[in-house]
Amino acid sequence: MTDTMRAYVIKELGGPERLELSEIPRPLPRDGWVLIRNRAFGLNRSEWFTRRGESPSVKFPRVLGIECVGEVVAAPGCNLPVGQRVAAMMGGMGRQFDGSYAEYVLAPQQNVFPLQTHLEWKLLGALPEMLQTVHGSLYTGLEIKRAKNLLVRGATSSIGFAAISLARSAGLEVTATTRSSAKSDELKAAGATHVIVDDGALAKIARTIYPDGYDRVLELVGTTTLLDSLQAARRGGIVCMTGILGGKWSLPEFHPMGDIPTGVKLTSYSGEASDITRAELQRYVSLVESGELPLKLGTSFVFEKLRDAHIMMDENRANGKIVIEFV
């Protein structure tokens, strides 16, 4: 093993061309940290925001990438054998320290999840951050154990498709939204009972399906539709803002007394790896492997084509989770 590795280093904010494939020093094993031979990793909107300069806390140069799957190379003091399959996510990866757009990743042990699985790398690579986000949104944010139906707003996103599947497997009836009627069949195939074509104001249509409003609403489009989503929830219902697909971080005018209907609860999810346990992640991965938890994935790219994958994300053409694999 050489002491260098290939990694995409970003030195300045901008377009995909700012991701420069470079030869840099391989991270050295460190007590309490796990050195991982990276095999595949999912792309995330947060990396896209960072690339575009919308993550002010991230200082360049930086190797982006908040998740990966691979094998343990060294894990001093971590009780993880060499060769163990693992997922790693968040905890500052790709933000405060170098992340997964690289052949090797050094991650703190609390952000590393050992996995027993034979799933192929590019499938496994799609799962960690997606499952953590959806699990956290549904159980921590929306407390779905007490709910019967869910509206997923922005459902053709990778998070949206996974939310449909996890909510269905938990016994909820799911309504999914898209701006494009052409995607209706795909959403139904993914498990949605109802599909609403979203023109930005759907509360009235939502109430033709559930006249009292929805038990739960997962808001992935963000502040641009949040006030309307609140109107689609029933008294006692919960709206959880997890996504910001609409691209606006704040509401210029927000009047809580009028904007949040009486009895509707508004929360958000911007979680961490600690929101899912090792056993929960393993359970989901096993369900995916056995076919009991169908997840719709997007396109995969080889590592050398990572810029093309960012272009696809720029153009909203992914239609599911984008994965980069090493071949």
Ligand SMILES: NC(=O)c1ccc[n+]([C@@H]2O[C@H](COP(=O)([O-])OP(=O)(O)OC[C@H]3O[C@@H](n4cnc5c(N)ncnc54)[C@H](OP(=O)(O)O)[C@@H]3O)[C@@H](O)[C@H]2O)c1
């Ligand atoms: N809170 C967390 O911990 C966390 C973690 C991961 C991701 N997220 C967030 O979750 C959201 C989904 O991420 P993702 O990676 O799954 O997204 P994605 O797969 O890239 O989503 C693509 C879809 O978003 C929809 N979309 C794009 N621009 C839109 C707009 N202006 N208005 C409405 N819909 C729009 C399009 O659907 P249609 O064309 O079909 O309408 C498109 O198919 C993002 O905002 C991401 O930042 C949050």
